[in-house]
Amino acid sequence: MGLIVQKFGGTSVGSVEKIRNAASRTAEELKNGNNVVVVVSAMGKTTDHLVDMANDITKSPSKREMDMLLTTGEQITIALYSLALAQIGIEAVSFTGWQAGIKTEAIHGNARIIDIDTDRISNELESGKVVIVAGFQGVTDDGEITTLGRGGSDTTAVALAAALKADKCDIYTDVTGVFTTDPRFVKSARKLLSVSYDEMLELANLGAGVLHPRAVEFAKNYGLPLEVRSSMEKERGTIIEEENEMEQNLIVRGVAFEDQITRVSVLGVSTSLKGLSTIFTTLAQNHINVDIIVQSRTEAGTANISFSIKSNDLPETLDVLERNKESLNYQSVESETGLAKVSIVGSGMVSNPGVAAKMFEVLEGNGIQVKMVSTSEIKVSTVVNEKQMVHAVESLHEAFELYSGAVKAN
Amino acid sequence: MGLIVQKFGGTSVGSVEKIRNAASRTAEELKNGNNVVVVVSAMGKTTDHLVDMANDITKSPSKREMDMLLTTGEQITIALYSLALAQIGIEAVSFTGWQAGIKTEAIHGNARIIDIDTDRISNELESGKVVIVAGFQGVTDDGEITTLGRGGSDTTAVALAAALKADKCDIYTDVTGVFTTDPRFVKSARKLLSVSYDEMLELANLGAGVLHPRAVEFAKNYGLPLEVRSSMEKERGTIIEEENEMEQNLIVRGVAFEDQITRVSVLGVSTSLKGLSTIFTTLAQNHINVDIIVQSRTEAGTANISFSIKSNDLPETLDVLERNKESLNYQSVESETGLAKVSIVGSGMVSNPGVAAKMFEVLEGNGIQVKMVSTSEIKVSTVVNEKQMVHAVESLHEAFELYSGAVKAN
Structure with missing residues (x-):
């Protein structure tokens, strides 16, 4: 008899009908002889409706009251x-974040879980009940209600599973698993049976945020197996775990991509150490997320620094650079919009130095110019023209044999 | 510098616009130099919407989960x-029932407050903030969320005012105060400037439940002055307090009434002591509220017992009597629907024995037959034909000079 934590996101509990359906998945797990803890998000549009009312009142709501x-x-x-579980004869009890003992730091809007006092949940599980816990929320030592920020319910589920020493955490969502690439763009995209935590982190932007990176990191730290699966379709999903036997020979696990990327180049930067770090410190202080960074030296002894940002951060980025021109000590700024990021991800990559070369070859062979490059141990990212993004993804998906029915070898 | 507790009901906070308006009433009280604690109900239709969703899932929801x-x-x-207070520059902090320290007994759906730990509220008041407390709710020693049942937010406000030793508790609602009778039926109805707690208890069914009897009793026990006033109109409301100087000479304070009353008569009841009490014990066990009770003896040595109930309880009442016919030991049951209760209320009545007689005289003079009578120290209730209810109310309202401009004397 094991313990399973099931997490259902907002679309999976978006109506009374969907809540009933989700409850039937809990019933199945009980029939398998397991104890079950369920973590749920707010119903579909509820959060939007609440935010709209707050915005009607004030443009700058306090984070405490928003929580x-x-x-x-x-x-x-x-x-x-x-109630839905009771209706099908299953004894259940619901807990808010504070009732479930989820203690967070004293920060509103984006608190981290610091401890979980599992006594109350454990007692109810021992008495044979299903315990349903409100995701996304916790409480501080002072009894203040907090929220965990984006992807918070995933984090609640994984943290609870770790604290309760659950055997597994199932993330129910509106897709059937993690795919080699986004099936809405590439028809031959294939569902992965398993991926490693690190690969999942790199693939996190696939499938419309199917699983929040923070939750993946948490699961990795505790060695907790996750499964991403559909709340509507009764088929196996994608297992995320350290050991990755079934597909371990695959060098490239998936192709991730993201549009609306802009490259910003700061030219003629003084190469004093301080000058270089100051650019990115200044941008970070202004909450601008910088992704890929490339640096090159000029013959004049200064540096050109290029970095990629989300396109809608461009006006703010240019403004920050302009306001700090003196302290940053550069000559000029250039930017190029209409770009996209295309990445290949796979933990087998680290021992295969030819993977990046093959990627560039495939892109060049398809007439796709690579404008920026960044590599990590399990990922190679390129920045290309946005209009060529889908073509790039398809080419790479095929070249690395990720399509359905491809031979699993290399 | 005083402390005022303001309570706003569901219609007074039924929209963002109305919340803004209510917040302006809080701002006024601050300008008067007072500290303010605000107690609010759920917004207008919110509760109905939540109940509908629960009913879509199950016909018999658990009380714990409904709470x-x-x-x-x-x-x-x-x-x-x-947020609305912050928007107009007023520092405020909101508390749920458990955060406000409102401890209740461990009963769901209808818990009574057993203690209020006011530390957290007091601390915030001392730091100059307005404290906003969720009405209707509390928490048990075991950390279970409870609700206080009907009129719960009134009770929260009065209990908090008592615990915090507030100077006054203002009940903001959609009427401008307590009236001599319902102004929707009798045009000459007049707003009372003050009534005593006991009178308010008897008048509680006037003005569509303007103030819950439980809250009035609580205020009476602590000698806490209440004011019922409009959240929209800026005029003085009705003060409820023990001392009642301004209108103390008035014998009759108001005329209360209620339609859809049924008389049930149980005929030929054995007059053993046990038999008599058993009828009402049995009805109470079946949650049937009995109001007026009249008993008479027959020549045969048995008793006829008549009582009034709400008409929609009639089928259940007849069923209970039928099922228990043997143990209750009676001969037959009669009932008459289409009745109404009309009452005159006033604390001056106790020292004026002729008041009841005058009431009957007025009704008879207007061709209205009195079918049942019940008296208390501050009230005389009669049961009349429902079709004559408004006529009875108008006649009494005029005869006891309750109309606007009447001379206050007797």
Whole structure:
């Protein structure tokens, strides 16, 4: 008899009908002889509706009161979920974040879990009940209600699974698993049976944020197996775990991509050490996320620094650079919009130095110019023209034999 | 510098616009130099919407999970109210029932407050903040979320005012005060400037439940002055307090009434002591509220017992009597529907024995037959034909000179 944590996201509990369906997945797990803890998000549009009301009142709502407001969303779902289980004869009890003992740091809007006091949940599990916990929320030592920020319910589920020493954490969502690339763009995309934690982290932007990176990191730290699976389709999903036997021979596991990327180049930067770090410190202080960074020296002894950002951060980025021109000590700024990032991900890559070369070869052979490159042990990212993004993804998906029915070898 | 507790009901916070308006009433009280604690209900239709979703799932929801579900309603309001205050430059902090230290007995759906730990609220008041508390809800020693049942937010406000030793508790609602009778039926109805706690208890069914009897009793026990006033109109409301100087000469304070009353008569009841009490014990066990009771003896040595109930309880009442015919030991049951209760209320009545007689005289003079009578120290109730109810109310309202401009004397 094991313990399974099931997490259902907002679309999987978006209506009374869907809550009933999710409850039937809990019933199945009980029939398998397991104890079950369920973590749920707010129902579909509930959060949007609450945010709209707050915005009607003020343009700058306090984070504390937004936490107070938004945590009602999951509280509604846990109560309805518990009623749905009772209706099919399953004893259940619902807990808010504070009732479930989820202690966080004293930060509103984006708190981290610091401890989970599992006594209350364990007692209810021992008495044979299903325990339903409100995701995304916790409480500080002072009794303040907090939220965990984006992907918070995933984090709640994984943290609870770790604290309760669960055998597995199942993330139910509106896709059937993690794919080699986004099936909405590439028809031959194939569902992966398993990926490693690190690969999942790199693939996190596939499939419309199917699993939050923070939750993956947490699971990795505790060696907790995750499964991403569909709340509607009864088929096996994708297992995320350290050991990755079934597909371990695959060098490249998937192709990730992201559009609306802009390259910004800061030219003629003084190469004093301080000058270089100051650019990125300044951008970070202004909450601009920088992704790929490339640096080159000029003959004049200065440096040209290029980096990629999301296109909608461009006006703010240019403004920050302009306002700090003196302290940053550069000559000029250039930018290029209409770009996209295309990456290949796979933990086998680290021992195969030819992978990046093959990637460039494939892109060049398809007439796709590579404008920036960044590599890590399990990923090679390139920046290309946005109009060529899907073509690049398809070419790489095929060249690395990720399509359905491809021979698993290399 | 005093402390005022303000309570706003569901219609007074039924939209973002109305929350803004209510917040302006809090601002006024601050300008008067007072500290303010605000107690709010769920926004207008929120509770209905939540109940509908629960009913879609199950016909017999557990009370615990309904408490979990419904308490989100007030939590939404407190957050929005706090944002509305911040928007007009007022520092505020919102608390759920458990955060406000409102401890209740371990009963779901209808818990009573057993203690209020006011430390957290007091600390925030001392730091100059307005404290906004979710009405209707509390927490047990075991950390279970409870609700206080009907009129719960009134009770929260009065209990908090008592615990915090507030100077006054203002109940903001959609009427401008307590009236001599329902102004929707009798045009000459007049707003009372003050009534005593006991009178208010008897008048509680006037003005569509303007103030819950439980809250009035609580206020009476602590000698806490209440004011019922409009959240929209800026005029003085009705003060409820023990001393009642301004209108103390009035014998009759108001005329209360209620339609859809049924008389049930149980005929030929054995007059053994046990037999008599058993009827009402049995009805109470079946949650049937009995109001007026009249008993008479027959020549045969048995008794005829008549009582009034709400008409929609009739089928259940007849069923209970039928099922227990043997143990109750009676001969037959009669019932008459289409009746109404009309009462005159006033604490001056106790020292004026002629008041009841005058009431009957007025009704008879207007061709209205009195079918049942019940008296208390401050009230005389009669049961009349439902079709004559408004006529009876108008006649009494005029005869006891309750109309606007009447001379206050007797």
